[in-house]
Amino acid sequence: MTDPLESVEAALEDEGLFFSRDDDEDAFRIAFKSEGDRYFIVSYRDDPTFIMIGSGWALPQGIDAQDAIDVANRLNVRKKFVKTALWLEESDVLFTVELCVSTAEEVRPHFGRLLNVLRDSAVEFFEQLRSES
Amino acid sequence: MSSVRERMLRFIEGEGHRVDASPVDPGTGVSELLFRTRGQVFSVTTNENDATLISISTAYEIPEWARERSQNAETLERVRAQHGDVAFTLAHDGSLFVATLEQQATSIQELMSAFWHLVARVREAGSYAVEDMVDRTESKVAAEKFINSFMMPDR
Numbered sequence: 160m161t162d163p164l165e166s167v168e169a170a171l172e173d174e175g176l177f178f179s180r181d182d183d184e185d186a187f188r189i190a191f192k193s194e195g196d197r198y199f200i201v202s203y204r205d206d207p208t209f210i211m212i213g214s215g216w217a218l219p220q221g222i223d224a225q226d227a228i229d230v231a232n233r234l235n236v237r238k239k240f241v242k243t244a245l246w247l248e249e250s251d252v253l254f255t256v257e258l259c260v261s262t263a264e265e266v267r268p269h270f271g272r273l274l275n276v277l278r279d280s281a282v283e284f285f286e287q288l289r290s291e292s
Numbered sequence: 293m294s295s296v297r298e299r300m301l302r303f304i305e306g307e308g309h310r311v312d313a314s315p316v317d318p319g320t321g322v323s324e325l326l327f328r329t330r331g332q333v334f335s336v337t338t339n340e341n342d343a344t345l346i347s348i349s350t351a352y353e354i355p356e357w358a359r360e361r362s363q364n365a366e367t368l369e370r371v372r373a374q375h376g377d378v379a380f381t382l383a384h385d386g387s388l389f390v391a392t393l394e395q396q397a398t399s400i401q402e403l404m405s406a407f408w409h410l411v412a413r414v415r416e417a418g419s420y421a422v423e424d425m426v427d428r429t430e431s432k433v434a435a436e437k438f439i440n441s442f443m444m445p446d447r
Contacts, residue, residue: 175310175328192308194329194408271331 163207164189166263167200170270193274196281202263210263212273213255216281218245219288226291227252230284240273241280254280296343296400297323300336303404316340334411343400348410349392351383352418358425361386367428371421378417391418 164180164187171178171191178191189200198214218227224247231243231252244253256273260266266273294302297316304311304327312326321340326333337347354364361382368380368389381390393414397403403410 174331176308177305177310194309194411195307275330 163187163202163210163263164200166267167210167270170267173267174271174274193278196278198274198277208259208261210258210260210266211255212258212277213253214277214281215251215253216285218250218252219285220250222288222292227288230287230291233287234280234284238276238280238283240276243280243284252281252284254284296338296340297325299343299400300338300346300404301325303407304336307408329411330415332415334414344397344403345394346403347392347394348414349390350414350418351388351390352422353388354386354422354425356387359386363428364389364425367424368421371417371424375413375417375420378414380417380421389418389421391421393417 167189168178171189174193176191176193178189181188181190185204187202187204191198191200196214198212200210200212202210224245227245231245234241234243240256242253242255242257244255245251246253254277256277258266295316297313301311301313304325309327309329314324316323323338323340325336325338327336328334332350335349337349339345358364364386365382368382372378372380377393377395379392379394381392382388383390391414393410395403395406395410397406
């Protein structure tokens with residue numbers, strides 16, 4: 160089977176970023192950092208046209224869960240591409256871009272934009288959460 | 293003890309970015325580290341004689357149709373006044389400008405903890421300057437069109 164994330168690796172090279180691979184029997188996975196923040200990319204062996212790019216962040220202690228849900232909902236309405244999801248049991252918030260592509264090569268010219276919107280979503284989420292509390 | 297260049301190089305690489313580093317100039321102790329972020333190449337200048345001083349620069353190309361040298365120099369002066377610590381230099385016959393921030397800290401650790409904030413300040417000031425140049429050029433073109441059509445004799 161061809162590696163669906165090969166051209167995503169090329170996009171990371173274009174961006175001048177280091178990355179590491181951690182594939183297993185279920186999925187192709189890439190981990191990387193940009194400006195010190197951690198991101199992941201995943202594609203599943205049984206669904207290679209699906210690609211997810213994301214980042215996970217810890218929620219600050221003592222935040223009101225409903226405030227966080229409200230902020231996430233507002234971002235989901237307003238932001239292109241990015242899905243903001245709360246994982247309250249783990250006290251985490253996840254920002255993901257989920258794509259359906261014929262080949263991962265389609266992602267390469269847009270990768271910088273997708274990374275920017277992921278980054279901006281996280282910044283806006285925490286800024287809005289601070290202003291809510 | 294590793295050099296200032298080495299420490300800053302390892303820091304930027306540790307943050308996920310590939311770095312192209314020049315050797316240290318034996319005369320001045322200065323070296324240059326190049327890395328990319330958000331599609332833009334940045335240059336960081338370190339100095340072995342002063343670990344607490346760095347300079348961060350990035351270049352912006354001015355669109356060909358907006359290369360009006362005297363007006364762009366004025367724009368850069370105005371943006372400099374608004375963004376205090378970021379300096380601008382027109383280069384290559386006015387086809388690009390370089391935005392530079394020099395930062396003196398009390399320690400190299402302080403520089404590292406503020407590093408992405410400093411990069412963001414350079415980027416914001418540079419982007420603002422490009423927008424201002426383009427906006428003023430477009431406004432001027434629009435104003436000239438209006439004046440020209442206003443001055444035309446009635447048919």
